[in-house]
Amino acid sequence: MIKIYDCLLEFRGVFVLLLGRHAITPFYLSTIILLLSTFLIYIQYIIQDGASSDQTVKIAESFVQAFAEKEIPFRIISQKDQGIYDAMNKARQEAQGEWILYMNAGDFFANGKILSLVSKNECLEMADIVYGDVIRRDKDMYLYIKARTLETMRLGMPFCHQSSFTRRKLLNLFPFSLQYRICSDYRFYLQMYHEGKKFVYLPMAIAIYDINGISSDARANRKERLKILEKMPVRDEEAIQRVKGWLEQDTRKKFMHEHFWRFIPKKIRQKRRSYLRKKAGWKTKEEFFG
Template sequence: MQKNHKITVVTVCYNSVSEIEKTILSVLSQNYQSMEYIVIDGGSTDGTVDIIKKYSDRIAYWVSEPDGGIYYAMNKAVEHATGDYVNFMNAGDLFFDDNVLSAVFEGKKYVDDVLYGYHILHFKGGYKPHYPSDPNVLNQGMMPFCHQSMFTKTCLLKEQPYDTEFRVFADYVYYRWLFNSGHTFRCVNKFVSVFSVDGVSASMSLAVYYEMCRVHGWKPKLSHFFTLYRKNMWRKVRYCRLKIFVKSLFRPDKYNVNLKRFKQIED
């Protein structure tokens, strides 16, 4: 009988008391049996740790202590991972439904280094599905998928951790390196995650812009920064609740104020 892949799901968080429980429940509600859960907290002081302790008997490993940021915490989690693949479902992120891991892994045997699926973008006004691009766009300055919807071989993450010198774009740098090193990627044709566009990587501060320039080899220009800043702010306006509601009347498969209106993709 074929043995299913063991999956390590990781949540990193810091002062996320308003969001951490829904993420924990989303992970623990998965009906896939071969899964372990790791939670790395950055030393929260707002009650986040109390919520983690509430579910500690179902968490394989957790710790709360100051660290060097998101990617530092993700690397720390991988040190304790024993699964074949790792997924990062951080505070505020959700699996699409309770059957995601089963839909992707039950009865399947993968040899690919990176598996990636689809995700649902959560704007303040509602939801919009996003379908990944081909991995070759990594060399065009674009991230074709999100880490919430990816499963990366644990052995790769242990051998080559995220570069913590990058505080926002370390995942992009990492997967661009994997792609250009000849590692294999496979789309699993399933909705995997739901995540908010208001996260750290979705903001456009000068610090984020300078890191972006470093990653892509651009020369920083104030005019370029303001162009990206306006584009980022306009995106938030474009997907206000009224607009998504109106669009959902005509394209409910593409826009909706209710997440449950979206259905999983069948094989």
């Protein structure tokens, strides 16, 4: 598979690591362009490519001059890796700032002032991890998701990594495990929660992220979460049983799809999906942003 992992930004001591698993796409390019047009003070930007054989590196190199004009240090690194979490660990090794935030190619900050607002917040002094809300994007539809309480960490991520800032020293001490393909970030934050690290919530949307990534497979996500919970030093039997129950529900849903829903006319299924999404609060770009 052609892979690209991008990058590293420093913004007043905050590094943002942008990650992707495919060749450069319009959304990937828009992420780079947005960064060029948004940030006005010192940042560092690094693209770490997974030794791709297409035009990825060449296209990335076309931005060298644009970064130079902004006086932004810009590097392109191309090397093989063992998956997304290996790439995240490698990219983190390039960081020198105090805070790190991971984003995927195609994701955006909720607005151009986010890093400035966070970097000026007094809560940074006492926090180990700072997190906020997120806006989900699926093509041209958007949904605001408020971070859940930390008590729900025992069942799953109460926030997404795109909306959380973590002290670099913690990520250096506890690199992402390569045992997991989807939920290694959950394992890291769950471990930090059990060790009593200080989490601070900011009531604002930090990022807009595309839900069609590697973690969009809910069943695969829950299977990995179950493995993580079963291996944690602090075993939470109630949480384990809850996740097992959700997996059983997934099995029933899969059965319904294979033996019922797929025989329903496509137009009816689309209308039902549209109705359920509107009921859940999804809005078009025009409706969401006004």
